[in-house]
Amino acid sequence: MPSSQAGPPEITGPPGRRMLVQRSDDEIVAQPLDDDFVARAGASVYFPAPWPRSRGTWEVAPDASLAVFAGVHAVRAVDPSGATRWEVRHGCWYGACREMHESYDEYADRQDHRYPESGSVGFSADGELVWAHVRGPLPQGELSPDTADEWLVIDAENGRVLARADAEAAAAGSFHLPHPTDPHQMGLSIGEGQDGAPLRWGRWDGEELTVDCLDGDLCLLSLSPSGDRLMTVSHDQDSLAVRDSRGTVVEALDWNAEATIPRHPEAPATDTDTDSDSDSDSDSDELDVCWDWAGGFLDETTLVTSTVECDEEWGQGRHWLVDTTGTHGFLPIDYPAPVSGEPTALGSGVWSTLSPTRDVLHVWGPHGPEGPMTGSATHAITVAPLTADHADEVVAIHQAGIDEGNATFETVAPSWEQFDAAKLPEHRFAALDEAGRLLGWVAATKVSDRCAYAGVVEHSVYVHPDARGRGVASLLLKALIDSTETAGIWTIQSGIFPENSASLAVHARAGFRIVGTRERVGRHHGVWRDTVLVERRSPRID
Secondary structure, three states, rough: OOOOEEEEOOOOOOOOOOOOEEOOOOEEEEEEEOOOOOOOOOOEEEEEEEOOHHHHEEEEEEOOEEEEEEEOOEEHHHOOOOOOEEEEEEEOOOOOOOOOOOOOOOOOHHHHHOOOOOOOOOOOOOOEEEEEEOOEOOEEOOOOOOOEEEEEEEEEOOOEEEEEOOOOOOOOEEEEEOOOOOEEEEEEEEEEEOOOEEEEEHHHHHHEEEEEEEOOOEEEEEEEEEEEEEEEEOOOOOEEEEEEOOOOOOEEEEEHHHHHHHOOOOOOHHHHOOOOOOOOOOOOOOOOOOOOOEEEEEOOOEEEEEHHHOOOOOOOOOOEEEEEEOOOEEEEEOOOOEEEEEEEEOOOEEEEEEEOOOOOOOEEOOEEOOOOOEEEEEEOEEEEEOOOHHHHHHOOOOOOOOHHHHOOOOOOOOOOHHHHHHHHHHHHHEEEEOOOOOOEEEEEEEEOOHHHHHEEEEEEEEEOOOHHOOHHHHHHHHHHHHHHHHOOOOEEEEEEEOOHHHHHHHHOOOOOOOEEEEEEEEEEEEEEEEOOOOOOOOHHHH
16 A cells, blocks of 8 residues: 555564555555465455544454454454454543443544544454453443453454453553464553553463463563563563563563663763763653564564664664574674664564665565574565556666567567556566565566467566576566466466576476477577477466
């Protein structure tokens, strides 16, 4: 979605069920991703939104079959058709309101409801339960006169409230973190503004919801892949720690920010550094270095974290890899391109960041000659639909391939208008670098208008000369294969000059076979040339 109309994109879900999701005022778009973070063509799911995104939070089920919206007056489940599957009404999140609203329209234009507090929802690991943090009471009555917020366990299929408990909080906001393997356990991190950050751990035994109130004001950031460890940052942002589910620090894995992280290299010297007795204009209680409420587990023993909030006063915010075994300690991450904001851990050793424009997500993994803890990051490549925004770059890359002499019989690249008219719009993709520059493209055309050949297309794939050797062509071919198979296309074919050994090799790796060589099939700059016909027959389409 255009960044002017929507929030930044996010990657959600565990490894194997990841999705790229984005929310506007009108809808959520969920795009399933494969293990290489390539969008599965034709698999996008759209969920119409019942209210604007400023009026609550939301979550998409792991299988993208349902979206649940946590609003000011209700938790509502919506399927891709826009139909409401179920709704659980609750007390109003605007603190001074004691009404039990029937609908959003009742307060949509009320100025006093413009900036309500909010709860949140979270799906269990198997997607069968929805955990909801709501403002009480429910229509069936209050838990007790002293209860402000409630924590609910809801059947995701029918909306039946299976259990409810006192959250023992009066929240300004919250978010859920599901246990990765046990659907009956959930973490709830609650923000109460200046009053603190209570952390709750819930266990549902099939009948009763038990809530543990962890000691201290802690923000829960992440759970390890096993679910045995929690990553937390204190409400004051001075302490980063790894804890068990009872809140106890594990093996002294507790780091004070100022004692662990050096001050930003562009920050001015402190009074202590200069031995000055002069008064400072800064707040004496302000931390020179503090942890962000962001980051998470990359694997069972490796964290990614950041100090962006305190760093950006002086320069570029810093991200850190943390080896909890103590072998490497804290290492600053050196990105090959600018990033914005804090990192988001995705598990399986990778994390994501937003571009400076906050409309493109990049996925990173540690690498280097010393193993996985070098503090540098791999270059990210994003595959997206090819649009007119890429027109000039498409033509330039096409012409560069033509000029090398072994790409095509053509001698001049067609204009964008000619390209756009000839190529199938649903089967054209762009590979983009961290800055959104085009690294390469793939596109397909019909081979015939005859019905018998409706499932056969011919494709072209071109990569910028400076981007070769990075797997760009393989990513583009995979996107094309996914989109064509989804559309019921059974054969992709192309003609390749036999001298273009690199193209023949990448097509072989993508599952193409050589049908044969067409000898002296055309003249190229006055010389007869052969072409090798390659094709891929889909195993999924009978």
